[in-house]
Amino acid sequence: MDTDLPPYFENVLDSYERGTHNRCVHLGYYAPNTLSSNWTLQEAQEEFDDRLLSEAALSPAQKVLDVGCGLGGLVDRINSKYNRMNIVGLSNDPRQLEICNSIRPKNHNSVAWVEADACFLPFPSASFDRVFCIEAAFHFGSRRRFYTEAQRVLKPGGLLICTDIILRESSFQFPNNARCDSGPQANDIEAFTKRSIHSLLLSAFAPWPDPWYSMASMQNEIIEVGLTAPQIQDWTLQTSPSYQGMVSQSKPQGHHGTRDPMLAALSTLQFLHLNQLLQYVYFTCVKNY
Ligand SMILES: C[S@@+](CC[C@H](N)C(=O)[O-])C[C@H]1O[C@@H](n2cnc3c(N)ncnc32)[C@H](O)[C@@H]1O
Secondary structure (H helix, E strand, O other): OOOOOOOHHHHHHHHHHHOOOOOOOOOOOOOHHHOOOOOOHHHHHHHHHHHHHHHHOOOOOOEEEEEOOOOOHHHHHHHHHOOOOEEEEEEOOHHHHHHHOOOOOOOOOEEEEEEOOOOOOOOOOOOEEEEEEEOOHHHOOOHHHHHHHHHHHEEEEEEEEEEEEEEOHHHHOOOHHHOOOOOOOHHHHHHHHHHHHHHHHHHHHOOOOOOOOOHHHHHHHHHHOOEOOOEEEEOHHHHHHHHHHHHHHOOOOOOOOOOOHHHHHHHHHHHHHHOOOEEEEEEEEEEOO
């Protein structure tokens, strides 16, 4: 398969092999009263998964697909907590799927792994009760194409459960009076800033083809493909403490720049997140009958 795999996954796979990374490759959820507590990233990731699963209201014998399943963290959790489920994890990276393969079915569940692109799901129409897509859609060639495919493979009444990262484009729009007669125009500064942020993110998190995708596009496209209007929760604040552990795992960055592309990208994402220049969104929507 012709794939474009995110460079940061080299580090994730390496850390997993060394035993310093768990199966979750997503941020943690720090409930408001725990924001300043000593929760580890792993505890916050477990809270994150529990919230997804309580909303998903899974019941025995359902068929569940996790698109962009990473190292199988969510599949592992469903396999441990529920019984008689048919669970499928899908990723575009065979190395990740090899790690997933060590998850053995429990509780009379079946577990399968599929290598494919999220925009071309190799399943018949109306075959799943639930489709999860956790912190992966920003990598996809086209979110719209993924929503179309998710809608197609869901059974009528089935649920799509996603988290995604959406940059707030309006925060990068400079007022016209910021223009200075002899200097660059406001729209040039805006274009330069947006290009620079995109480049920094790409250095570790590529592919990220459409960083200026908006909440409005997301809502419109989901409805246009035949899903119900998404029920959206903003998890920006609750997920923002997650970087503490990650950044301290790599070298701390001072006031100067860095030649380490991973650190540059992670620091950029952290800055955007802590300053709410991006939104971390959680949403669910249902396939219309
Ligand atoms: C941040 S990780 C999230 C992994 C997992 N959902 C989790 O929460 O632990 C993003 C995942 O999306 C996968 N991915 C990226 N682009 C993809 C595509 N076009 N099709 C399928 N998976 C893709 C990556 O390989 C990676 O596993």
